[in-house]
Amino acid sequence: MSRFESAKELYKAIGVDVDTALKKLAGIRISLHCWQGDDVSGFENRSALSGGIAATGNYPGKARNPDELMADIDQALQLIPGKHKLNLHASYAITDEKVDRDQLKPRHFDQWLQFARERGLGLDFNPTLFSHPKAADGLTLSHPDREIRRFWIEHCKASRKIAAYFGKELGSVALNNIWIPDGYKDVPADRFTPRQRLQESLDEIFSEKLDEKYIADSVESKVFGIGVESYTVGSHEFYLNYAARNHVLCLLDNGHYHPTETVSDKIPSMLLFYERLALHVTRPVRWDSDHVVLFDDETREIAKEIVRCDALDRVFIGLDFFDASINRISAWVVGMRNMQKALLFALLLPHEKLKALQNEGNFTELMALQEELKLYPAGDVWNHFCETHNVPPMQDWIKVVQGYEKNVLAKRG
Numbered sequence: 304m305s306r307f308e309s310a311k312e313l314y315k316a317i318g319v320d321v322d323t324a325l326k327k328l329a330g331i332r333i334s335l336h337c338w339q340g341d342d343v344s345g346f347e348n349r350s351a352l353s354g355g356i357a358a359t360g361n362y363p364g365k366a367r368n369p370d371e372l373m374a375d376i377d378q379a380l381q382l383i384p385g386k387h388k389l390n391l392h393a394s395y396a397i398t399d400e401k402v403d404r405d406q407l408k409p410r411h412f413d414q415w416l417q418f419a420r421e422r423g424l425g426l427d428f429n430p431t432l433f434s435h436p437k438a439a440d441g442l443t444l445s446h447p448d449r450e451i452r453r454f455w456i457e458h459c460k461a462s463r464k465i466a467a468y469f470g471k472e473l474g475s476v477a478l479n480n481i482w483i484p485d486g487y488k489d490v491p492a493d494r495f496t497p498r499q500r501l502q503e504s505l506d507e508i509f510s511e512k513l514d515e516k517y518i519a520d521s522v523e524s525k526v527f528g529i530g531v532e533s534y535t536v537g538s539h540e541f542y543l544n545y546a547a548r549n550h551v552l553c554l555l556d557n558g559h560y561h562p563t564e565t566v567s568d569k570i571p572s573m574l575l576f577y578e579r580l581a582l583h584v585t586r587p588v589r590w591d592s593d594h595v596v597l598f599d600d601e602t603r604e605i606a607k608e609i610v611r612c613d614a615l616d617r618v619f620i621g622l623d624f625f626d627a628s629i630n631r632i633s634a635w636v637v638g639m640r641n642m643q644k645a646l647l648f649a650l651l652l653p654h655e656k657l658k659a660l661q662n663e664g665n666f667t668e669l670m671a672l673q674e675e676l677k678l679y680p681a682g683d684v685w686n687h688f689c690e691t692h693n694v695p696p697m698q699d700w701i702k703v704v705q706g707y708e709k710n711v712l713a714k715r716g
């Protein structure tokens with residue numbers, strides 16, 4: 304009997320059907336963030352990354368142009384089982400025109416659309432409200448200057464149209480996520496008015512009704528950023544209330560909360576009150592450091608909540624990290640495979656049995672069983688999943704990345 308067949312038997316004995324789990328896993332599309340490939344640089348030839356976020360490290364081989372980034376994404380996708388989505392930022396427009404962000408049009412992303420279409424990928428989108436002269440003071444949609452607000456409102460409106468275009472062309476809903484860096488380094492004199500301005504800006508951005516078949520709008524909160532330590536305009540409470548009232552989605556980034564708060568615990572509450580939810584899965588190490596997603600406790604808890612709330616079709620799962628200290632393709636592959644492994648692990652749990660133990664108050668058996676389940680042979684099922692999707696199982700993919708590094712990345716200046 305193969306390891307996979309033997310794993311199937313073990314899971315069957317606890318009431319878990321492995322084939323059903325594998326079928327569900329194959330249908331989950333995770334949004335791969337383009338910005339891991341070039342440390343959030345984009346193609347606008349602007350200098351520094353701003354907005355309170357930072358990529359640290361100087362690993363050689365960073366993608367410097369669309370061709371390199373696309374080639375790197377291709378290499379990563381060959382090592383990730385299943386069909387997924389690609390998450391683009393507006394700063395990755397591919398055009399010879401000199402066009403500022405408020406003037407962006409769908410045509411400036413046609414090469415990405417073609418890239419996605421040829422590979423059967425979906426696309427998601429984000430307006431870029433950082434790394435730009437009009438965001439130099441860290442304020443955008445809440446800026447006291449009406450003209451600056453206007454520029455960013457127009458940018459967000461343009462982004463929504465681009466996302467809706469992607470959705471229509473690819474026949475899959477594109478998530479358009481708004482994250483802004485706005486806030487203050489030190490104790491503000493007025494917390495109310497910037498939020499009021501943000502509210503008005505968002506109202507205007509969302510005033511245009513676009514077809515929900517093609518676009519889902521989300522807003523992403525944050526607790527603080529570098530240089531924005533004392534006050535964030537787009538806080539969790541702000542967006543939670545805004546989204547509830549205005550029929551947009553909340554996007555929860557698990558680096559954007561206080562260190563002992565967990566997004567896994569928020570997911571069921573959100574699902575009770577919202578039809579859909581969006582996630583940026585990341586790994587905060589002591590702060591919103593955007594480390595690569597591991598197969599760690601919180602990633603597994605996030606996956607468990609999505610699965611046991613039966614919400615795989617209600618949650619947009621995207622990744623958000625940018626580590627410049629290691630091979631960037633490896634970062635993508637590790638993060639994506641770990642998110643998938645966490646989902647598989649969750650799909651292989653006997654949820655009804657575990658819930659019954661909780662309801663009976665049998666916390667002794669619940670703990671004991673949950674701990675034993677951690678060493679069930681999910682790895683054998685994962686390897687089978689990789690093989691049936693024609694990607695390397697176990698660590699076999701590492702040598703492929705090393706070969707690419709030697710033959711391609713090392714030759715970049």
Ligand SMILES: C[C@H](O)[C@H](O)[C@@H](O)C(=O)CO
Nearest residue numbers: 338356429482556583623
């Ligand atoms: C580049 C992304 O838009 C960004 O990481 C945002 O989603 C975020 O999480 C900022 O901290």
Ligand SMILES: [Mn+2]
Nearest residue numbers: 523556583623
């Ligand atoms: Mn994020």
